Amino acid sequence: MTINIVMIFNVAYGLIFIGLPFDAFAELDTTSPIILPEIKRDAGIAPILDTEKIETTSYIGAYKMDGFRAEPVVGIRIAYHLSPLLFMEGSFAKIRVKDISLENMGRASVFEDGAMHYFNLSLGINLLPGQMHAGKNRSINTDFYVKAGFGQLSVDDDNLSSLHIGAGLRAIPTDWLSIHMDVRSYFLNKSFLDPDDYSHNIEYTFGVGLIF
Secondary structure, three states: OHHHHHHHHHHHHHHHHHHHHHHHHHOOOOOOOOOOOOOOOOOOEOOOOOOOOEEEEEEEEEEEOOOOOEEEEEEEEEEEEOOOOEEEEEEEEEEEOOOHHHHHOOOOOOOOOOEEEEEEEEEEEEOOOEEEEOOOOEEEEEEEEEEEEEEEEEEOOEEEEEEEEEEEEEEEOOOOEEEEEEEEEEEEOOOOOOOOOOEEEEEEEEEEEEEO
């Protein structure tokens, strides 16, 4: 008789313990709206370009003439932005080529003094305008562009016609300042090592510009 009472007590206690959660859930108000946390995203502030269309850029870099080593180049570009998509650009630069490889072999240099300069006209297209973040509350406008054109390279008394294609990245930290990284390929109608062949030259530059 004692065992039966203990068993009945244990069973009743277990039922009460198991039944409590169901009673608690039954009292929940399922009609109440679900409250979602509000996440505020702080958009970066990018410089706004007004009606500025002219941009002047001073640049330095390396110019690799076909068959010779890369030499420093210093120049200036002036661009006129026809629209947010299209721009025209003129560039002028000076280079000094050293024919060290031939001189080390005891051969005469193909240049008199190696002083060079070029002038180019280009048409450019902004393909991928975008933004990159610089800190918590600031964004920088960017443009990836391609351009092509023609020009002239002068070395000593020779004036060589050239065609060029290139690409670059422009960052605009403020509405008056720009930063450029460019690469260009030049195709000249004459090679200094073989007059019957053409020359393929490459140029890498970094520049800082003013927009007004």
